[in-house]
Amino acid sequence: MGCDRPFALVPIDSNRRKPSIVPVPGPLNRAGKAQLRKSLTLSQRESFASALMTGSFDQYVNAFAVFLGATSVQIGWLTALPQLLGGLFQLIAVWFGQWVHRHRLIFISAAVQSMALVLVALLAIPNLFDKPISTLLLALAVYHTCANLILPHWRAWMGQLVPDAMRGRFFGRRSRIAMLTSFLAFLGGGLLLTGSQSLGLTWLGFSALFSVAAFGRGASTVLLAKMHDSHEQPTLGERHSLAQSLRHLYQLWDDREFRRFSLFMAGMQCFVALSGPFFAIYLLRDLQFTYTQFTLSTGSSILVQFLMLPFWGKVCDRKGNRYVMAICASIIPALPVLWLFSDNYLYLISVQAMGGLAWSGFTLASSNYLYDQKPRHLHFASYSALHSSVGALAVCLGALAGGYIIHWLPADFSLAGIRVHIERPIAVIFILSSLMRLLIVLWYIPRAPELRVSERGRVRDLMIRVARFTPISGVVFDVVNRRRNDTD
Numbered sequence: 001m002g003c004d005r006p007f008a009l010v011p012i013d014s015n016r017r018k019p020s021i022v023p024v025p026g027p028l029n030r031a032g033k034a035q036l037r038k039s040l041t042l043s044q045r046e047s048f049a050s051a052l053m054t055g056s057f058d059q060y061v062n063a064f065a066v067f068l069g070a071t072s073v074q075i076g077w078l079t080a081l082p083q084l085l086g087g088l089f090q091l092i093a094v095w096f097g098q099w100v101h102r103h104r105l106i107f108i109s110a111a112v113q114s115m116a117l118v119l120v121a122l123l124a125i126p127n128l129f130d131k132p133i134s135t136l137l138l139a140l141a142v143y144h145t146c147a148n149l150i151l152p153h154w155r156a157w158m159g160q161l162v163p164d165a166m167r168g169r170f171f172g173r174r175s176r177i178a179m180l181t182s183f184l185a186f187l188g189g190g191l192l193l194t195g196s197q198s199l200g201l202t203w204l205g206f207s208a209l210f211s212v213a214a215f216g217r218g219a220s221t222v223l224l225a226k227m228h229d230s231h232e233q234p235t236l237g238e239r240h241s242l243a244q245s246l247r248h249l250y251q252l253w254d255d256r257e258f259r260r261f262s263l264f265m266a267g268m269q270c271f272v273a274l275s276g277p278f279f280a281i282y283l284l285r286d287l288q289f290t291y292t293q294f295t296l297s298t299g300s301s302i303l304v305q306f307l308m309l310p311f312w313g314k315v316c317d318r319k320g321n322r323y324v325m326a327i328c329a330s331i332i333p334a335l336p337v338l339w340l341f342s343d344n345y346l347y348l349i350s351v352q353a354m355g356g357l358a359w360s361g362f363t364l365a366s367s368n369y370l371y372d373q374k375p376r377h378l379h380f381a382s383y384s385a386l387h388s389s390v391g392a393l394a395v396c397l398g399a400l401a402g403g404y405i406i407h408w409l410p411a412d413f414s415l416a417g418i419r420v421h422i423e424r425p426i427a428v429i430f431i432l433s434s435l436m437r438l439l440i441v442l443w444y445i446p447r448a449p450e451l452r453v454s455e456r457g458r459v460r461d462l463m464i465r466v467a468r469f470t471p472i473s474g475v476v477f478d479v480v481n482r483r484r485n486d487t488d
Helices: 030-067 073-095 100-125 132-161 166-200 204-226 241-250 256-273 276-286 291-319 321-340 343-375 379-407 425-449
Strands: 008-012 412-415 418-421 465-469 472-481
Touching: 008 321, 030 073, 030 100, 030 132, 030 166, 030 204, 030 291, 073 132, 073 256, 073 276, 073 379, 100 132, 100 204, 100 276, 100 465, 166 204, 256 276, 256 343, 256 379, 256 425, 276 291, 276 379, 276 425, 291 321, 321 343, 343 412, 379 425
Parallel strands: 008 472
Antiparallel strands: 412 418, 465 472
């Protein structure tokens, strides 16, 4: 779980699809203004509660799996299956929202997520479950499925709820609350685990940490339930079948530039997943890091990503997204190999920082590149859902391949008559990950067109909020423009 992972940035879908589905808001009366103020206040509080969950759970899942004694193959499955299910459910989330009101769908999914977190917290208790890894896999599958059911509907809800005049102020404050809370919860988790480990009660530290995450999601669920949503369900005649929705997504794949870009990003995610899930094994099991060292190592990457976003936003505005994407993509292939040069802690911190620098620029530029590439007549929800699902499939394949390569690779073998000894099999997937990333970068970047779209506005004017941490994608953000757009 090192720095060698991107964070994903996804524009919030604030489109108004049809007047019959999302009415154009008019002037509010006194009661309407009071209701709006209440919902916006609750949303700010909800950002604190949900960030408490992300900071104390997502980035510690693989460390918990290592504590439970998971093998490389099992960690591969713990990453692959939940990501795959999450990507598939994002494809059908918008269609499903035609049948269940989005407000109800959001808070029910959040409630189910909190129950999944309670289950994970119970898993830390010794001898309570016969097959803790299988149960953890089930809990993570439920957790990621619910997260992806929530995501597109939350974007559309916030896009409709927040007035244009205060969008920048509202999302800016929400972002600061979420970023600070997530980061402090993440650092506090490392200290909690180190303290419990020193007492020989590591299981209690994990249980307490994940209980905090469950509490955060539970509080978030209550706040979401109290918020107002004026969304109207489409009539039966306006609803599309699942087959129609999937057919529409398939038609999007005919766009050559979109297809190339999605395959490039999927390839990058696949070869990041080849090594990414196993950094927890490398740091905690091979290098014998304490949980505090593990947290500070990962936290240095997260901190650099936060700090560098404004800088990369300015460069994207001046030089273009392709320029930034190309510069950062030239650094990314080297990151896994750099981990093999030294076990010195300060050296590894510097590698983490370099990874944070490269991934922050790459994922900001690539996210805006996807946003600019979308034809004006298409809604972003379907466009990004297809893109995300292709990436989820790639993550699944990469994580499984990495786990099985580590498992099957012999410690000693002969190569051209020379006896080879591999002290750490994980080093092989680090090297392989670097080589494959380099090939995918060399394939796409020279072919990538420069896109300059003025309607989006400046990159540095975008509002960013922390959505969650993931074992593969690191820090996951949502991005929202300061003004609504009819199609975005």
